Structures are given as structure tokens and as C-alpha cells.
Amino acid sequence: MTDPVTVPTYDDVAEAALRIEGHAHRTPVMRSRQVNEQLGLDVLFKCESFQRMGAFKFRGAFNALSRFTPAQRAAGVVAYSSGNHAQAVALAARLLGIPATIVMPLDAPAAKVAATKGYGGQVVTYDRYSEDREEIGRTLAEERGLTLIPPYDHPHIIAGQGTAAKELFEEAGELDALFVPLGGGGLLSGSTLSARALAPRCRLVGVEPEAGDDGLRSLAEGRIVHIDTPQTIADGAQTQHIGELPFEILSREKVEVTTAADDELVASMRLFATYLKLVVEPTGCLGLAALRNMAHELPGARVGVIVSGGNIDLARFAQLLLGGRA
């Protein structure tokens, strides 16, 4: 691999912000008087559900691909993902004129496969029960000379993801706390770099699904804990372990982690739809769900929440809201 493996810093986030400017959207920061009254807080929602392809992942993907050398651009990129990272890499590659190969499970939702193909990505399928996607990705990279871009454990991905929090602090000023969804840790570690540089007094809270509290355990135990794929409706945070670079940043900065249960995510989806008129995917609800549990600890505080994405099909959205349960 020719990729650097150094731990990124805030300078890398600032540089990523320049690279994505004019390509990624500067997403809106929204407030709800009703939510503020219910929680006794002033809450600022950074709405990455309005980012290109519907989630913050476009930021990291565009930043990483924009740094390819001419030879890397000509050969192409490979990524493995069944979710938002696949679409982010496919779209960023298309905008930059780079061929993209995306490794997806045979049983990936048809809508996601179609979206990835719609962005011009070449989809290679594998059997998730008998084949290893990382190995397929590596083999494709070696045989075809492609550059592998992982979803979170990469300095340029982390730097790109940190630009959402950077924009929020620039617009809102210092905050008392920031709540951020946690899967592999790209978004939380990038947000941490921005927070420490722009809002040093801000308390940082990463939020992962209750069914998969590996991040919380990893920071408590001082080593990366691996778990089985957690059963949760938060499919963007169904990771088996956090990345090495995120782990370094999160443990060095002593970032706090908490969890939210699936029924709490559904309750937050309902709040977003009712008061902010927002369609937010379950993973994007992790921050608000945890904040609702912790509001009593933060009376009167100004709190940021990263609303990480809005990609959910309408039938599923309706089913969750009406049923109330997973």
C-alpha cells in the first residue's frame, strides 16, 4: 500500500475542507423550539441527511479520492460496503472521473445496489456467508492495480469526516457538548480533531447502538474489542470493531462513549419527522437518542448533534414509525 498510515491532525481536516469546497454541500444547521423546550437545552442539529448521496460519507470519500495520483486515478478505486460508503465512493469517483469497483454482498438491498450502479460504480458481488469481502477487495486491488479505500480506518477519510463538525463550530461557536454517531469511528475521530481545535471546552459524546457496545468497551479496556455483527436497526453502525486510527485519537483525547437502544432510535426518528420535518435513518438518530437520555445532566446547555444521514427507504421508514419497534 502506498497510503500513509499516520494519525491525522486538525491541519488535515482544514485541508480536506478546502478540497471538498464546491463539491460537498455545506449542510444546514437546524433547531426546533419544541425539541428545545422538551429537553431544556439549546440543540443545534448539523443535518448531513442533506449531504450529497444523503450522508456525511461523501466528505471523506471525496477528500480521499481527490488526493489520488494520476496513476491511481487512471487505474481506479475499490471499496467494500453495502451502505453509504459504497455510494459515497461511487459518486466521488464519478465526479473525479475515476473508475470505481464496489464489492457488495449478494443479498444487499436492491435499492442500494441500484444507487451504486446509478453513480457509475461497477458492482462485484460476494456471498457474505462464505467469502471474505476484505480479501476480495485486497485481491482486486492487487490484480487490477486499484487503490482500496476503507470506510473509516484511513487518515484522509477521517480528515474529510471531520469537516462536518468544523462547519458546525464555525457557524455555532463554542458548544457545551457534541453528540456524534459511532460505527467504525471515522466520523467521531474526525469530529474530535475539529472540536479540540475549535471548541476546546466542548464535551464529546460518541453514541453507538446498544446491541454493539464494542467502542465503549474498547476505550474502557484500552484495546480494540471485536464483537459479532450486532443486531440493530442502525445499519450504518453495525461494525464489529472500531478502526486503529480512530482508536488512537479517541483514546488519546479521552472521548466518552454511550449507547442507544433501537426503540430509542425510533422515538428520535419520530421527533425528527414531527418537529424538524426531517427524514433521518436510524443510525443518524443515535446522537439525539443519547442526548434525550442525558439531557438532565446538561441543564441549559448549547449542544450540537450530528445527524449523520437520511438514507432509508420509505416503506421501511413508515414501518418503523407506525410499528414503533424494530
Ligand SMILES: *Cc1c(COP(=O)(O)O)cnc(C)c1O
Ligand atoms: C457510516 C455511518 C455512520 C458511522 O460512521 P463511522 O465513521 O463508521 O463511525 C453513522 N451514520 C451514518 C448514516 C453512516 O452512514
